Amino acid sequence: MIKCLIVGLGGFIGSILRYLIGLLPIGSKINFPLKTLIINIVGSFIIGTVVAIALKDKEVSEELALFLKVGICGGFTTFSSFAFESFDLFNKGEFIVVLSYILISVVFSILAIALSQYLIIR
Secondary structure, rough: OOOHHHHHHHHHHHHHHHHHHHHOOOOOOOOOOHHHHHHHHHHHHHHHHHHHHHHHHHOOHHHHHHHHHHHHHHHHOOOOHHHHHHHHHHHHHOHHHHHHHHHHHHHHHHHHHHHHHHHHHH
């Protein structure tokens, strides 16, 4: 149960950070989701850093890794988890799996949004 609380606290922090970045007056004059792009790239960098440090330093507690990876990065952006899992599959030589995962994730996520919009708006 303590691990759930740790993840929840991290998610709370990550979600607030995402909201605050959303308030920044950057990219508002262009038709491109610049803030979301920044959030996804920063979140991917953070999760990659956390994983690298945890792998290198075996003294990093499981709770701290959960707080940072699943909590903060998960609340900040789930894209960071998607990016890490894709990178991990690529590193394992699972090229067909990673390509399938990326394509299926992106295409079906967009289709899910379209379907939800259709079901609600029609």
